[in-house]
Amino acid sequence: MNYARFITATSAARKPSSIRVMTEILSNAPKSVISLATGAPNPSTFPFKTAVVTVENGKPIQFNEQMMKRALQYSQSAGIPELLSWLKQLQVKLHNPPTIHYAPSQGQMDMCVTCGSQEGLCKVFEMIVNPGDNILVNEPVYSGTIHALQPLGCNMINVSSDEHGIIPDSLRETLSRWKPEDSKDPEKNSPKFLYTVPNGNNPAGNSLTAERKREIYELARKYDFLIIEDDPYYFMQFNKPWTPTFLSMDVDGRVIRADSFSKVLSSGLRIGFITGPKPLIERIVLHIQVSTMQTSTFAQLLVSHLLHQWGEEGFLAHVDRVIDFYREQRDALLAAADKWLSGLAEWQVPTAGMFLWVKIKGIHDVRKLIEEKAFKKEIFMLPGCGFYLDSSAPCPYFRASFSSASPEQMDLAFQKLAQLIKESL
Secondary structure, three states: OOHHHHHOHHHHOOOOOHHHHHHHHHHHHOOOOOOOOOOOOOHHHOOOOOEOOOOOOOOEEEEHHHHHHHHHOOOOOOOOHHHHHHHHHHHHHHEEEEEEOOHHOOEEEEEEEEEEHHHHHHHHHHHHHHOOEEEEOOOOOHHHHHHHHHOOOOEEEEEOEOOOOOOOOOOOOOOOOHHHHHHHHHHOOOOOEEOOOOOOOOOOOOOOOHHHHHHHHHHHHHHOOOEEEEOOOHHHEEOOOOOOOOOHHOOOOEEEEEEEEOOOOOOOOOOEEEEEEEHHHHHHHHHHHHOOOOOOOHHHHHHHHHHHHHHHHHHHHHHHHHHHHHHHHHHHHHHHHHHOOEEEEEEEOEOOOEEEEEEEOOOOOOHHHHHHHHHOOOOEEEEEEOOOOOOOOOOOOEEEOOOOOOOOHHHHHHHHHHHHHHHOO
């Protein structure tokens, strides 16, 4: 892989921060070292001294004074070592990436911890995208991604999808305007990457099949583009066995994968992790060094203690409990939809995630219905227009989340919505 062609001039110009490099050196230095090097504040001046966090299905996590001093201090930009090593073992267990033993320059699998996967994705986009670049997405697209990409000035090209995700034939047709060898000629502006949420796509709730992933990966090889696998709902797949990931198929080192603990451990702790070829992960870490500098040491230590206490099996047992909860929530919302919206709307059963994507029949644009009429009835949902590249175009869809409301509240919400739809027809 020629990674240089994917990296912007800004990203290529990044150099290691000497202060951040020294932070890493000091973290591995013996206690005998006398450091007058960094501007790390003296932890004896911090007001927080100890902490005890109680854990469901586990022992309390205790931070004594020494651990608390570390938790409140600067740490390595790529992530604290014990969390990174645990996460690497998890990735190998779950995905067994072919690149794990490659040479670093050949795309060896590497990782870094980020402030939620959203920070990682933004840094990935800023590493790759120049104004005018062509990139591939499949509508409806997570609105956070649209708003991250639009200011970068790229051309987002939509690839058609259905209930099983991106349609490979549609991708093939889109790519047919280029020749495979065009990737070697910058003037041809062939697509740099495909961005997709492969499981429980937000908002549509659909998931790519293994067969489609294999077809898409072969097209990526043929036309030499990267795949950005944004998979925050990987640990919320309702059916087993889980579908193989793009990372598990990545013989070239062309997949950048974003994972998140936001849906299964905590959304407020902001712990995500990016996995991909070492030459690209190194660029992301250089950006972290001069922006957020690191993900919260406290949050990383808390999560690391929990994961080491649980072990991989304990973590996956917790994931199973989370999945059982959301499956019941999904089924409750589907029951309410069947009861009140049959004949008025149509939808597909989500295979992962926490959203139901609903198309109202007979109403060309539901924005006013959802944003104004439903709002007045104290029912909050999102109109679908915000998940399209042209958010001003009429849209008959809305997104309903089944994460927090009780089954009784879901039933009442769709009862009220059904009445509003009937009044609007």
